[in-house]
Amino acid sequence: MDTRPYHHGDLRQALISAGLDATRAGGPDALRLRDLTRSLGVSANAAYRHFDDRDALLDAVAAEIFARLGREMRTEPSADEAGPPSAVRRLRSVGLAYIDFARREPGWFSVAFFGAGVEESLSAPPPPYTALIEALDDLVTEGLLGADRRTGAQWLCWSAVHGFAELVLHGPLRALPAADVDRLAERTVDAIIAGVLA
Numbered sequence: 104m105d106t107r108p109y110h111h112g113d114l115r116q117a118l119i120s121a122g123l124d125a126t127r128a129g130g131p132d133a134l135r136l137r138d139l140t141r142s143l144g145v146s147a148n149a150a151y152r153h154f155d156d157r158d159a160l161l162d163a164v165a166a167e168i169f170a171r172l173g174r175e176m177r178t179e180p181s182a183d184e185a186g187p188p189s190a191v192r193r194l195r196s197v198g199l200a201y202i203d204f205a206r207r208e209p210g211w212f213s214v215a216f217f218g219a220g221v222e223e224s225l226s227a228p229p230p231p232y233t234a235l236i237e238a239l240d241d242l243v244t245e246g247l248l249g250a251d252r253r254t255g256a257q258w259l260c261w262s263a264v265h266g267f268a269e270l271v272l273h274g275p276l277r278a279l280p281a282a283d284v285d286r287l288a289e290r291t292v293d294a295i296i297a298g299v300l301a
Contacts, residue, residue: 115153115163117143122164123211130213134161161218166229168208168215173230176200177237190241191296197238198264198292201231205268206284212268235260239299248300256299263295 121139136157140150154160180189180196187195205212215229228236235257242248248256270276271284279287 114143114145114149118150118153118160119163119167122160123167126161126164126214127208127210130210131161131218133210134164134214136160158218161214165215165218168211169229169231171211172201172204172215173234175204176231176234188245188247190238190245190247191300193241194238194260194296194299195292197234198260198295199288201264202268202271202288202292206271209272212272216265232257232261242300252299259299260295263291267291 118139121142122134125133125135125139134157136150136154137147139160140147150160154163176197178196178200180192239248239253239256239260243250243253267276267288271279271288276284276287
């Protein structure tokens, strides 16, 4: 291990990056400040200049994970003129991206939603929430959803995809083959959209 003093200009970002590496497989419990500082060749005191404690670093890692999830949820679906309207495709893409991220990155998903004090650390709505809001608002803009039905729809959508993701990660769906989970994920998201539009 390289024990030379840390000379990079951005220790804060280096700690977040190391935290992302540590939690990717192991979730929140894998983030140990002493281990991270040792791997970077700096003292624990150096880390405390940037983060008050381990939970503050975990919150910063969670914020980065939320940003990554939000970017994935904003990936534009492929255009299909014969398919459903663009706003429906976008909402479907948002829901499936959320589930896919949870399945691919269970450690990060756990950090984002079950880390220490995440809700207090976010000064603005998290990017996944914003992506969902925008997709639902697009339904209203395209005349597919009335404003009265739009109110609160984000919580119906989010709770359904989050619950499905949890069933896949920690519940009875975790033993299913991936192809079966793919099909169920699509059915779940399509059912949510049908319910929102009904």
